[in-house]
Amino acid sequence: MNTIPSRLDHLVLATPDLAATVAEFTRRTGVTPAPGGVHVGLGTRNHLVGLGGRAYLEIIGPDPEQPAPAGPRPFCVDGLDRPRTITWAISPPDLDRAVAAARASGYDPGDVREMSRRRPDGTVLEWRLTDGGAPHPSGLVPFLIDWGSTVHPSASGLPVTPLSEMSATAPDPDEIRPLLAALGTSLTLAEGPVGISFRVDTPNGPVTFT
Template identity: 75%
Template sequence: MNAVPPFLDHLVLATPDLAATVADFTRRTGVTPAPGGVHLGLGTRNHLVGLGGRSYLEILGPDPEQPEPAGPRPFGVDRLTGPRTLTWAISPPDLDTAITTARARGYDPGPVRPMSRRTPDGTELRWRLTDGDSGHPSGLVPFLIDWGDSPHPTASDLPVTPLLEMTATAPDPEQLSGALSALNTGLPLTPGPPALSFTVDTPNGPVTFG
């Protein structure tokens, strides 16, 4: 199986303290993540690092400049006690066809909803994504994303730490293989508690994040 999953769009490294996690990433890798933008109304913002090609890392955390959101912040950020690689996204060639195909194969990626964020230069990016299947809440099965007419985040000249490997542990790896196959992607899985990790190449050598 490939060390980098097919159609990988981005990884989500979520944190309760965005500034501290960005500083830690910079210290460990020698690469400073670029400000990505704010998710207005959701109480979060992000920093981004390219992973090579059209893949990137999203470091996401609470935005202290926004008021408390009406509901929980995305990805369960409010419940985190430290940084953690929570989930990942794939960008198939055609989102709607990929959803239809996955459902025909017995896996439902969940409903599609629109999202947006405003970049530091004021540009509004809009995309569609699936909420994911509640049957796999661990984050090991990716959600799907379609950037539509918006420029992809990797088109903004991000700093890059090439992705070397992405792996995961799961209590029952075979249970997840059907969903991954239905999405035409894959992920190296070994038995263990639910966890996602990745290794990037950096000026300081390979660095792994979990």
């Protein structure tokens, strides 16, 4: 059975200490994540690892070189006490049509807004995503993203740890499944505390992250 969701764009591993988490990922896998860039004004930066195909892992945390942002940092990094796979993203063929279809099916993924980050070489990447104004609190329902004419991060020469499995647990999986269906994707779900786990193939063997 294929346990990798259709249209997977990226997984988000959020952390309160980016440098420590990148070092730990490197130690466990034997692969060093590449610097991704800075989210100017949001107080975060990221490192990236390819997951095979058109998918990647985003490790995101506070940027010590930026001043404290006016509001909360993305992905609840201010409230974390450890690294956690907090959510994921899919990339539908037509973002606006996918949003309309989800709303027609009874799930509102939020409005679409524009985002950007600056890579270490100074290149500014721009994309559109659903802002998740009222996202499902579990993080198990993905947000939607469209990279437009920007070169996709997976095509920028990232180190790669191929994704072999992705799954999640939820107190009521039957609540989550219709929301995933409304977005045209799926996720292997079991009953349990809210959480996402994934396994990658690495030079050190298979490694699982949660």
